[in-house]
Amino acid sequence: MNILVWHVHGSWTTAFVQGPHRYLLPTLPGRGAWGGGRPAAWDWPVNAVEVSAAELADACVDVVVLQRPEEIDLAARWLGRVPGRDVPAVFLEHNAPRGHAATTRHPVADRDDLTLVHVTHFNALMWDAGWTRTTVVEHGVVDPGEQYTGEIAAAAVAINEPLRRNRITGTDLLPRLAAAAPLDVFGMGTDGLGRELGTPDRIRGIGDLPQPRMHAEMARRRVYLHPVRWTSLGLSLIEAMLLGMPVVALASTEAPEAVPPGTGTCSTDPARLETALRQLVADPRPAREQGGAARAYALCRYGLGRFLRDWDAVLDRVIGTDNGHGRVIPAANGRR
Numbered sequence: 001m002n003i004l005v006w007h008v009h010g011s012w013t014t015a016f017v018q019g020p021h022r023y024l025l026p027t028l029p030g031r032g033a034w035g036g037g038r039p040a041a042w043d044w045p046v047n048a049v050e051v052s053a054a055e056l057a058d059a060c061v062d063v064v065v066l067q068r069p070e071e072i073d074l075a076a077r078w079l080g081r082v083p084g085r086d087v088p089a090v091f092l093e094h095n096a097p098r099g100h101a102a103t104t105r106h107p108v109a110d111r112d113d114l115t116l117v118h119v120t121h122f123n124a125l126m127w128d129a130g131w132t133r134t135t136v137v138e139h140g141v142v143d144p145g146e147q148y149t150g151e152i153a154a155a156a157v158a159i160n161e162p163l164r165r166n167r168i169t170g171t172d173l174l175p176r177l178a179a180a181a182p183l184d185v186f187g188m189g190t191d192g193l194g195r196e197l198g199t200p201d202r203i204r205g206i207g208d209l210p211q212p213r214m215h216a217e218m219a220r221r222r223v224y225l226h227p228v229r230w231t232s233l234g235l236s237l238i239e240a241m242l243l244g245m246p247v248v249a250l251a252s253t254e255a256p257e258a259v260p261p262g263t264g265t266c267s268t269d270p271a272r273l274e275t276a277l278r279q280l281v282a283d284p285r286p287a288r289e290q291g292g293a294a295r296a297y298a299l300c301r302y303g304l305g306r307f308l309r310d311w312d313a314v315l316d317r318v319i320g321t322d323n324g325h326g327r328v329i330p331a332a333n334g335r336r
Contacts, residue, residue, distance in 0.1 A: 001062040001315065004051075004075065007036050008067045009094050011235040012119070015140045016065075017048040019308045024051045024059060026078070034074060041210065053078045063315055064089040066114070069107040084113030088318045092117045093127065095232050096253055101126050108132055115318050120233050120254040137314060140307020141238045143299065144212075147219035148244030148291050153281050154182040155248070156221035158214075158236035159228070161189040163196055170227030170250055171197070173270055177225065178202035180277040184221060186214050186236075219243045222287050223264070223280045226255060227273075233258060241298035246290035248276045258301075263294035 004024045007013050017023045027050045028035025037050040051059055056078040064075050064083045075089075076082045083089035091114050097104035108114050110130035118124040118136045155177075162171040162185065174183055175197050183203045185193055190205030197203055209217065218224065224240035226249035233254040241247060247264035249255045250273065259266040265276035280287045 001319070002060050003063055003065060003315070004056070004059075004061045004079075005065040006034070006067060006071060007039060010039060010042060011141065011239075012094065012139070014042055014044065015142055015304060015307055016311065017044050018142065018304055019311065021047065023048040024056075024061065025049065026056065027052050034070075061087055063087070063319055066091045067094065084111070089113070090115045090117050090314065090318055092119070093123060094119055096120075096123050096230060097126050103128060105130070106132070115314065117314060121257070122254040123232055135314060137307065137310045139233060139235060139238060139302050140304045141235060141242060141298070141302050142304060143242050144215045144239060146242075146244040146295055147216060148288070148295075149220050150222040150245075150284055150287055150291070152184075152220045152222065154184050154221050155223045155225040155277055155281065156218040156240065156245070157183050157185045157225045157227065158187050158218070158234070158240075159185060159190070160187040160208075162187070162193060163189060168228070168230050170229050173227045173250070174203055175199045176270055177227065177274060177277060180274040181223070181225075181281040183225065184217075186218065215239065215243060219245065221245070222284065223248055223277060225273075225277065226250060226259075228252070228255075238298050238302050241291075241294035242302075244288075244291040244295045246280055246287045247294055248273050248280070258298075259294075260297060262290065263297050264290050 002022045002024060007025055025037045025048060026035050027037035038044055038048060057080050064087055066072055066089055072083055081087045091108045106127045106129045108116055109132055111132045116129050116132045116134045119139055121136050124134055124136050159169045162169050166172060178199050184206050186206045188208045191207055193205035194200040194203035218240060224245040224247050226237045228234055229252050231253055237258060247259050249259045249266045251266045251268045256266050267273055
């Protein structure tokens with residue numbers, strides 16, 4: 001099938017375009033948020049193709065994957081067809097609600113022309129979607145391979161813009177946790193982070209590295225720390241598990257589902273996180289054992305094959321329902 005989809009979330013889209021379909025990525029002369037096309041820094045398959053906005057009016061599009069409310073009107077203008085009415089459409093929600101966790105209305109609530117797809121069960125539980133058809137397709141991640149060495153007695157952390165986002169990303173917890181283990185923080189806006197937090201000798205900002213290099217560097221650290229309070233489910237957490245790293249995670253949003261017993265420590269108590277960090281950094285043997293269990297679990301639950309099968313089921317159902325083809329396949333919500 002021909003799928004119109006914007007490049008919004010790099011890691012998610014990288015997994016999505018690994019399927020057997022043709023993925024149409026809108027481009028504009030200035031690129032930008034609405035016409036970025038294929039990202040130059042990512043190695044995507046050839047079936048992910050750039051299509052100019054002008055070409056979309058004559059393009060064969062079987063289904064539209066919307067990810068931002070503005071894309072609904074944008075797709076209607078460029079295609080000359082209204083998503084959900086003239087062409088089947090789903091709305092993919094990447095994020096947990098930013099407002100009140102239990103009462104925030106979703107932008108596509110109470111619609112009968114779209115299917116709302118969440119990336120975690122926590123998100124589906126918290127967003128109020130009214131009567132809009134809703135399903136869950138859990139994340140899938142391209143396997144970076146087992147690279148863990150744990151040779152550096154420190155914890156790796158991946159946070160973009162930790163100072164600006166602060167409590168959302170658990171940045172305020174880092175000085176306390178750094179007392180248990182040195183922290184090497186990867187991501188945008190991490191330069192000088194230790195100095196800004198008053199702990200330059202315990203927290204080191206590594207910066208925003210290309211993904212393959214970041215994976216290799218993370219895997220040299222003894223443990224992966226996930227201190228985020230409010231996120232959908234950071235894919236860097238799953239990537240760290242696939243690398244073979246043990247995980248110490250704040251038990252908020254979907255993290256308890258992603259980090260079961262035996263793969264590390266997941267708790268809402270910072271004192272327990274401190275203890276786990278201290279023990280894992282001090283003893284490589286249990287770190288390696290837990291990292292092996294983390295990789296096995298992540299491959300099973302967040303493997304690419306399961307992810308692509310679940311998405312095919314959802315898209316087949318939407319196309320069959322909305323086009324009147326009579327083919328209705330139940331969407332898959334769980335693990336395989």
